[in-house]
Amino acid sequence: MGSATTQALAATTAALDAASGVDLDVARELFAAARALGDSSQLSGALADSAAAPAARSSLVAAAFGGSVSAATVKLLTTVAEQRWSSASELVDGVEELAIRAAAIAEPNADVEDELFRFSRAIAGNSELELALGSRLGEASAKGVLVEKLIGGKTSPATTLIAASLVQQPRERRVRQLLSRATKLVADQRGRIVATVFTAVPLGAAQVDRLTASLSQRYGKNVSVNTVIEPSLVGGLRVQVADDVIDASVSARLADLRQRLAG
Template sequence: MSQVAKRYAEALFQLAGKNQSIAEVSADLKELTAAIEATPALLELLKAPKISSAKKKEMLSEILVNANSAVVNTVQLLVDKQRISDIVAVAEEFQALATSAGGAAEATVYSTRALTEAENAEISAAFAKLVGKSKLEIKNIIEPSILGGIRVQIGNYIYDSTVASKLEGLKRTLVV
């Protein structure tokens, strides 16, 4: 995560907090990030040096017609400062700030299959206490190479109880 993206996200978060629109800004940023991920050509178009900043801002105004004004202004500022390539990083950092402010933490759970709602709730309850939060916002990534079990990543902490890691530990013990 770049320091620049972090600063823009913090400024946007403070503005959204002042305007009591954190949830609205968060939803708009999620929508914008989804659009960029679904259409990578959009970001390439916005980064194109041959297109003027005014034209880029005009395109963004049409795309973000129903978005919160703070989101529109931030994205247009990123265009002016030639930092539009940081938009996804700004959105991710904003989401982390919003989640943390709500007493939660973001967690990535790697498993061999999609987790059920009950499993998500159980993992959230168990691991939230370990990091001093009330709940976890879980993103589930399916990774067949772990063979079984789960690996939970919360910030810099990794809790690994996968079959693959246990087999690797056993292998190291037996080979030495």
């Protein structure tokens, strides 16, 4: 990610936080805009062209989207167009990020992070489903409909919207990668970070609470804990927060012991 994009994302996120009336309709329109931009290199390239005046790029947003989306969505897309982006593809990613964050704002009480994580794990355990959603063949809209059939009514509307929208425009990204990014963005929007905890046996509620408190103190931020059962660990835990891995599993200690004995 280029430095220009980093600044652009900060500006667009701030605009979203300051916006009023952000609901699932706004999120849905932002996802549709991201798909339209992803499908049109000419349009996304024009909006990311730093040589063009910001006013000209804003006018292009009005011409392309003004008649089909709400005023709130147009305003957010105008903010996107006014920024400098490192590339057209990163501008598209930026609109998609806004859509995910908007969905998180629209349903503040829904456990979207956990629902996205569980759907990702379900995909990981079903190779046929992963192939169906990740294949380049087939209509993009049909993949969205499939996701809605699978999790619609079982997860919050925000989670269903995010997952069904992302699979329609993977842009060379694996489905689980898309869901993982969305989980982190939702957590970030809510002032949290995501910790994935691998354990040999399920953790009790009290254990999860203690672990959450400990990680929150360690990282100085509220932590959203997702657990993965991995019997090969034998016992103990392996915790991953972004690129940071804390491995306190029995299997890791045994591997360390074997290495020492071999040395």
